[in-house]
Amino acid sequence: QVHLEESGGGLVTPGGSLRLSCPASGFTFSDYYMSWVRQAPGKGLEWVSFISGSSSFTKYADSVKGRFTISRDNAKNSLYLQMDSLRAEDTAVYYCARVLIGGMIPDYFDYWGPGTLVTVSS
Amino acid sequence: EIVMTQSPASLSVSPGERITLSCRASQSVNTYLAWYQHKPGQAPRLLISNASTRATGVPARFSGSGSGTEFTLTISSLQSEDFAIYYCQHYNDWPTFGPGTKLEIK
Numbered sequence: 001q002v003h004l005e006e007s008g009g010g011l012v013t014p015g016g017s018l019r020l021s022c023p024a025s026g027f028t029f030s031d032y033y034m035s036w037v038r039q040a041p042g043k044g045l046e047w048v049s050f051i052s053g054s055s056s057f058t059k060y061a062d063s064v065k066g067r068f069t070i071s072r073d074n075a076k077n078s079l080y081l082q083m084d085s086l087r088a089e090d091t092a093v094y095y096c097a098r099v100l101i102g103g104m105i106p107d108y109f110d111y112w113g114p115g116t117l118v119t120v121s122s
Numbered sequence: 123e124i125v126m127t128q129s130p131a132s133l134s135v136s137p138g139e140r141i142t143l144s145c146r147a148s149q150s151v152n153t154y155l156a157w158y159q160h161k162p163g164q165a166p167r168l169l170i171s172n173a174s175t176r177a178t179g180v181p182a183r184f185s186g187s188g189s190g191t192e193f194t195l196t197i198s199s200l201q202s203e204d205f206a207i208y209y210c211q212h213y214n215d216w217p218t219f220g221p222g223t224k225l226e227i228k
Contacts, residue, residue, distance in 0.1 A: 004165070045158075045166070045209055045219040059216075095166065107213040108156035110177065112165040 002026040002111040004096050009116030016086050016120070022079040022096035022113055030054070030074040033099040033106060036081045038092035039115075046092075049081065050099060050106050064090075086120045093117050124148050124212055126220035134228045139200050143223045145193040145210035154214040157186055157195045160222075161206045169208075170195065200225075 008020040020036070036048040049060045049070040058070055069082040079096050094116055097109035125148040135141055145155065153173035160166040168177045170186035173193060183198040197204055205227050210220040 044221045045211070047217055047219075097166075100171075102213075105213070105216060107154070108168065108171050108211060108217070109158075109166075110168050110171075112167070114163065114165045 002098065004098070004111060004113035006094060006096050006113045006116040009094065009118045011119045011121065012086055013122050014087060014120055017082070017084045018086065018118060020081040020083065020094055020096075020116060020118075024077045024079065024096075024098075027098070029072075029077040033101050034070075034072060034079045035097045035099045035106065035109060036068075036070060036079075037095045037097055037109065037112075038090075038118075039095070040089070040092040043092075047106075048094070051079070083118070086118075088120050091118060091120050124151060124215060124218055126210055126212060126218055128208075128210060128220040128223050130223060131221070132224040132226060134226045135200055136228045137200050137202055141197050141200060141225070143195045143208055145188075145195070145220050147191045147193075147212055147214075150190045151212040151214035153189045154212055155186075155188065155193050156211045156213065157184075158209045158211065159204075159206045160209060166209070202227075 003025045006022045012018050030053050035050045051058045051070045067085045071080045096113045098111040099106045127146045129144045155173045157170040158166045169180050174186045185196045205225050207222045207224045209222045
């Protein structure tokens with residue numbers, strides 16, 4: 001069955017960097033868009049970034065544009081999120097999720113990992 | 123950006139009860155609406171897509187309905203494992219989520 005599990009979270013000071021990883025199994029990884037979604041403490045869910053199966057298309061939420069970079073390695077069945085210039089407001093649980101696409105934009109997220117906590121604090 | 127709202131914010135209910143959760147969009151999203159169940163420390167779980175289509179393995183006690191701007195998720199007879207937070211999400215455009223409804227045991 002589909003399995004996703006994030007790693008790489010932790011405590012980082014403002015302005016610092018962190019790289020999240022999400023190995024995937026149970027499906028043909030390269031056939032699917034993938035995404036990062038986050039949930040700040042006491043807040044709702046917010047999509048952060050999407051990437052197409054071939055990596056030819058990526059998109060970012062305005063809140064992270066220019067600071068975060070999504071990537072994938074289809075040979076390793078893994079999704080990544082490079083987070084630079086981190087701010088306190090980036091503190092959240094970060095989830096990787098498989099995305100279903102109906103047209104030119106993502107639809108919904110059919111499988112998720114359990115999440116990894118990123119804390120940005122001095 | 124389409125804004126999603128959910129009501130109530132929280133609900134205290136007893137096992138066996140029938141409950142209906144509401145989700146509203148700030149403009150029409152047709153039937154491009156998904157529902158998720160989220161338990162603390164676990165991966166969110168897709169319940170419903172296209173407003174009313176149950177995801178694989180989701181029990182029949184979960185049902186979704188609605189179109190346009192008004193949607194509902196109904197759980198016909200609450201089981202102990204159903205106590206969680208429920209989120210709606212539209213995908214008529216770049217997706218946004220509602221703030222969630224927390225189901226608590228009475």
